[in-house]
Amino acid sequence: MLLTLTDVEVAYGAVIALRGISLEVGEGEIVTLLGANGAGKTTTLRTVSGLLRPRSGEILLDGRPLSEIPAHDLVARGVSHVPEGRRVFPSMSVRENLLMGAYRDRRHTREDLERVYGLFPRLQERIGQAGGTLSGGEQQMLAIGRALMSRPRLVLLDEPSMGLAPMVVQTIFEVIAEINRDGVAVLLVEQNAASALRIAGRGYVLENGRVVLADSAAGLLADDRVRQAYLGEDVAAVGDPAR
Amino acid sequence: MGFLDQFWQLTIDGLMVGSLYAVIALGYTLVYGVLQLINFAHSEVFMLGSFGGLFVARALLPGDGSVPGGLESVGLVAIGLGAGAICGGLAALTLERVAYRPLRRRSAPRLAYLISAIGASLFAVNLAGKEFGRQNVDLPDLFHNGTVFKLFGADVSTQSLVIFAVAIAMLVGLDRLVAGTRLGQGIRAVAQDADTAVLMGVDVERIIIVTFIVGGLLAGAGGFLYAMTFNASYSMGFVPGVKAFTAAVLGGIGNVRGAMLGGLLLGLVESYGGYLFQASYKDVIAFLVLVAILMIRPSGLLGERLGRAA
Numbered sequence: 001m002l003l004t005l006t007d008v009e010v011a012y013g014a015v016i017a018l019r020g021i022s023l024e025v026g027e028g029e030i031v032t033l034l035g036a037n038g039a040g041k042t043t044t045l046r047t048v049s050g051l052l053r054p055r056s057g058e059i060l061l062d063g064r065p066l067s068e069i070p071a072h073d074l075v076a077r078g079v080s081h082v083p084e085g086r087r088v089f090p091s092m093s094v095r096e097n098l099l100m101g102a103y104r105d106r107r108h109t110r111e112d113l114e115r116v117y118g119l120f121p122r123l124q125e126r127i128g129q130a131g132g133t134l135s136g137g138e139q140q141m142l143a144i145g146r147a148l149m150s151r152p153r154l155v156l157l158d159e160p161s162m163g164l165a166p167m168v169v170q171t172i173f174e175v176i177a178e179i180n181r182d183g184v185a186v187l188l189v190e191q192n193a194a195s196a197l198r199i200a201g202r203g204y205v206l207e208n209g210r211v212v213l214a215d216s217a218a219g220l221l222a223d224d225r226v227r228q229a230y231l232g233e234d235v236a237a238v239g240d241p242a243r
Numbered sequence: 244m245g246f247l248d249q250f251w252q253l254t255i256d257g258l259m260v261g262s263l264y265a266v267i268a269l270g271y272t273l274v275y276g277v278l279q280l281i282n283f284a285h286s287e288v289f290m291l292g293s294f295g296g297l298f299v300a301r302a303l304l305p306g307d308g309s310v311p312g313g314l315e316s317v318g319l320v321a322i323g324l325g326a327g328a329i330c331g332g333l334a335a336l337t338l339e340r341v342a343y344r345p346l347r348r349r350s351a352p353r354l355a356y357l358i359s360a361i362g363a364s365l366f367a368v369n370l371a372g373k374e375f376g377r378q379n380v381d382l383p384d385l386f387h388n389g390t391v392f393k394l395f396g397a398d399v400s401t402q403s404l405v406i407f408a409v410a411i412a413m414l415v416g417l418d419r420l421v422a423g424t425r426l427g428q429g430i431r432a433v434a435q436d437a438d439t440a441v442l443m444g445v446d447v448e449r450i451i452i453v454t455f456i457v458g459g460l461l462a463g464a465g466g467f468l469y470a471m472t473f474n475a476s477y478s479m480g481f482v483p484g485v486k487a488f489t490a491a492v493l494g495g496i497g498n499v500r501g502a503m504l505g506g507l508l509l510g511l512v513e514s515y516g517g518y519l520f521q522a523s524y525k526d527v528i529a530f531l532v533l534v535a536i537l538m539i540r541p542s543g544l545l546g547e548r549l550g551r552a553a
Contacts, residue, residue: 051438075444087439089432100432103425104444150444 001060002027002154002185003048008057010040010047017043019209020057025154030176030186032196032217034230035206041189042084044206045156048187049081050074076104078153082160084189086143090132094123097131097142101149108151116145119175137168144175154185161192173199193230197221205230246519251397253514259403259472261510262410266465267487268494268502269417270335270458276434276497277447277454280353283360284342285462286484287367288334292463293475294375295330296323297382300467304383316386320405323385323471324464331463332456338363339455347451364480372477379474406468413461414503420457421499430454434497482526489533495543504544509533 003025010018018040025031033041046052048059050071059066061077069077080101088097098116102109117124120141126134131142140160147155157176161169169192177199180186190196197203197217205213205226213223220226227233246253267289274282300323305311311319342363346355386405390398421427432440433450441447466475469483490509494501509529516528540546 049442051441070446071441072444072446075442081442083439083442087436089435089439091435092431096428100428100440100443103428103432146443 001025002029002062003187004058004060004063005044005048006058006060008044008047008054008059010043010052010054017209018047018054021206021209021211023204023211023214025185025187027153028180028183028185029202030180030188030200032188032190032193032200032203033206034190034193034196034203034220034226036229038208039206040209041206042158043209045081045083045158045187045189048156049079075150075152078151079156080147080150080152080154081156082143082147082158084158084162086136086139088131088134088139088142088146090130092131093128094126094131094134094142095128097146098123098149101146104150109149112149112151116148119148119178120145137164137172140164140168140172141175144172144179148179152184154187155179157186157188159189159191161190161195169195193226246515249518251395253518254511255394255397255399255403257511257514258507259406259510260513261490261507262407262414263465263469263506264483264487264490264509265503265506266410266413266461266468267483268490268506269414269499270462271488271491272494272496272499272502273430273454273458275491276499277430277437277451278343280343280356281360281488281496282338282343282455282458283357283484283488284338284364284367285335285458286480286487287364287371288331288338288459288480289462289466289469289484289487290371290475290477290480291334291367291466292327292331292459293466293470293479294371294380295463296325296327296467297380297470297475299323299326300385301382304385308383310384310387312387319385320409320471323382323467324409327467327470328460328464331459331461331466333459334367334463335455335459336452338459339452368477368480375475375477377477379476380470381474382470385471402472406472409468410465413464417457417461418499418503426450426453486526486529489529492543493533493536495546498543498545501543501545508544 001024005021005023007020007022008018009020021044033044035041043052047054050066050069089100098113099109102112122138123141123145126138131139134142144160160172173195176186188196188200197220200217202216203220204211213220215223270285270288271282274280300319303319303322342359343356346359386401388400388402391401391404392399421430429445429450432443432445433447437447486509487506490505491502493509494505512532513525513529517525520528536544
């Protein structure tokens with residue numbers, strides 16, 4: 001297994017965010033994490049990339065405990081994180097942002113830049129423009145492109161569709177599927193459950209820091225609770241659907 | 244003589260002092276960029292570098308009081324600069340290790356850093372006062388200080404030329420470092436978004452340490468240039484330190500080119516103002532300009548983050 005979480009608990013000070021999460025991502029899979037705001041999805045990704053340390057439980061990457069690896073070395077081990085809110089470097093140009101993705105290994109920079117421009121021709125048009133001045137969709141493309149520059153085996157994607165126009169969302173999801181066809185595993189956090197389940201093989205549903213459902217994407221799509229809470233079918237039955 | 248007759252001489256003097264402010268200001272702005280922290284003990288890094296360079300250069304001077312010339316002078320200045328830079332770098336490294344890192348490990352509030360900085364500053368000043376005496380320490384001439392050439396009727400002395408040339412070389416070098424190297428890439432990434440920099444594989448701790456060292460190298464070398472012009476003393480850091488900090492804020496704290504511009508401007512304003520009014524009004528004028536500019540542009544002249552500067 002590429003990534004395994006076992007009973008992972010994470011707290012921010014006295015506030016417990018994850019109450020014992022277990023999940024796995026295999027080589028080449030797309031796995032999605034669904035759940036309402038505050039369910040612990042982003043916390044899970046930030047813990048996997050070492051920005052947060054669990055107070056108990058175990059995370060294995062290629063069977064090796066993640067706690068032994070400093071956060072800044074994870075990218076060299078094949079994990080790339082596209083953070084919530086895209087987080088492009090605002091004062092760096094598009095090209096400089098992409099080069100940051102290759103900070104640890106510059107051997108394939110030229111080739112990889114070409115590949116990213118191939119996936120997102122829009123970025124090539126904006127090559128010299130500062131990251132902070134791009135539109136939301138362009139920033140998302142840049143954040144994903146930047147993550148690909150390190151030739152990852154596992155990409156953690158946090159809400160790639162947030163705040164984007166439907167056309168752009170479609171492009172982003174097509175690219176995610178394409179990246180995955182090259183054998184890259186994806187752990188995808190999404191509010192847009194319908195789109196996520198369309199490309200994912202499996203998924204987990206989080207509530208209050210716990211996994212409450214784990215199934216194949218088809219299984220989740222057929223589940224009444226998922227249909228009510230995350231696919232917006234029969235909204236009346238749900239107190240607080242995803243934003 | 245009127246202001247216009249003196250204009251070029253005042254400009255040359257102002258640029259000389261201003262380039263020193265700029266070199267010191269970079270240390271404030273670089274550290275602010277990566278840590279959002281004003282390193283108020285930076286003025287003592289400047290002071291310690293100054294003494295380091297001064298003692299090494301003095302030890303190498305011929306004991307007979309004669310003024311060296313030619314290659315010997317060049318070598319002495321270069322060694323003094325190097326020694327000043329190394330002492331400054333070591334002082335900054337120690338400062339980071341002792342005064343700031345323990346606080347960072349504990350996620351201390353901002354105020355704790357400020358108090359720690361003031362404490363470190365007092366410690367360094369008093370240690371220097373005890374070790375090196377509380378009088379000014381002079382550095383004998385390392386070269387014959389004559390007029391090299393005239394610029395619009397104003398004298399350009401060897402000394403101002405050396406200081407200006409060395410300072411500009413350091414400013415350009417730093418600018419290249421930040422804009423065009425992998426280290427600079429890391430510094431800019433940490434300055435713009437430290438968490439995301441980690442995701443890119445940047446070792447933030449290492450970048451912080453290197454940033455302190457680079458700021459210390461510059462301030463130390465700047466300290467030697469200062470000692471070459473004036474002298475060194477245990478309390479010498481405070482005024483140039485505050486001026487350099489002012490220059491950094493004037494240019495836009497966190498912005499590398501802003502610090503350079505701010506330093507040069509501040510030097511010029513002081514020089515002109517000191518002539519137009521009275522030499523003792525120099526500092527008053529410098530700070531009035533700061534207040535005025537900040538009222539119009541609170542973020543400073545080139546006010547934004549470190550990244551764009553490069």
